[in-house]
Amino acid sequence: MNDNFFAHETAIIDEGCTIGNGTKIWHFSHIMQDCVIGENCNIGQNVVVSPQVKLGNNVKIQNNVSVYTGVICEDDVFLGPSMVFTNVINPRSFVTRKSEYKKTIIRKGASIGANATIICGHEIGEYALIGAGSVITKDVKPYALMVGNPARQIGWVSEYGHTLQFNGNTATCPETGQSYKIENNTIRRIQ
Numbered sequence: 001m002n003d004n005f006f007a008h009e010t011a012i013i014d015e016g017c018t019i020g021n022g023t024k025i026w027h028f029s030h031i032m033q034d035c036v037i038g039e040n041c042n043i044g045q046n047v048v049v050s051p052q053v054k055l056g057n058n059v060k061i062q063n064n065v066s067v068y069t070g071v072i073c074e075d076d077v078f079l080g081p082s083m084v085f086t087n088v089i090n091p092r093s094f095v096t097r098k099s100e101y102k103k104t105i106i107r108k109g110a111s112i113g114a115n116a117t118i119i120c121g122h123e124i125g126e127y128a129l130i131g132a133g134s135v136i137t138k139d140v141k142p143y144a145l146m147v148g149n150p151a152r153q154i155g156w157v158s159e160y161g162h163t164l165q166f167n168g169n170t171a172t173c174p175e176t177g178q179s180y181k182i183e184n185n186t187i188r189r190i191q
Contacts, residue, residue: 020057038075056108070101070120077106080114080132087120107142109159129157143180143187156180156187 005023007013013031020039025031029047038057043049048066056075061067065079068087073079087101102121106112110124113132124130125142134151145155145163156164158173164180165171170190171180179190 014051044081062114068101068120069098071104071106073106074108074110074126076109078111079106080112080116082115083112084115084117085120086118089120110140111161127157127159129161141186156182159189 004021005019007025008027010027011025011029014033016034017031019037022040025043027045031049032051034052035049037055041059043061044063046064047061050069053067054072059073059077061079062081064082068085070087071085088097104120105123107126109127112130115133116130117135119137122139124140128140128144131147134147135149137150143156144153145157160175162173169182181190
C-alpha cells in the first residue's frame with residue numbers, strides 16, 4: 001500500500017489492500033483485506049468495500065454503499081448514494097454460502113443511481129445509466145437507460161449521460177457532438 005492517497009482518521013483500511021495515488025477515503029469507511037482500488041477514486045462516508053473487490057481508476061462511490069465480494073467496477077464508474085449490491089442469490093443466515101458468491105461486473109463509465117439495487121451475477125454494460133431506485137435483475141447493454149422495478153430499458157444514453165434521440169440509426173450527444181449508431185439493438189460510438 002502506498003502513502004499517496006488520503007484516508008480520513010475514522011476510516012479503517014485492512015492489510016493487503018492496494019490503493020492508487022490520489023484516492024480519497026472518507027469518514028467511517030472500511031476497506032477490507034485484499035481490495036484493489038485504482039487511482040483518483042473517491043469513496044464516500046460509511047462505505048464498506050469487502051475483501052477482494054476490484055475498483056478501477058476514477059471510481060466514485062457515494063455515501064452508504066456496500067461493495068460486496070464478487071463486484072468488479074471498471075474505470076470511471078459512479079455508484080450513487082445508498083445503492084445496493086447483492087452477492088448471493090438465495091441468502092440464509094444459517095447457511096454459509098461464501099463459495100456461491102456471484103460475480104457482478106460494472107463496465108467502464110456506467111452510472112448507478114441512488115437507492116438502486118443490483119442483483120448479483122449480472123453485467124452492467126459500459127456507459128449504461130441505471131435510474132435511481134431501479135432493480136437490475138438481468139444483464140444491461142452498453143449505453144442502455146434502465147428504470148423501474150424490475151428495471152426495463154427505456155432508451156439509450158451518450159457517454160456523457162444524455163438521452164440519445166435517433167434519426168434513423170444515428171444520434172448525436174447534445175453536449176459533446178459525439179455520434180452514435182444503432183444496429184441490431186446495440187449502440188456503438190462512431191469514431
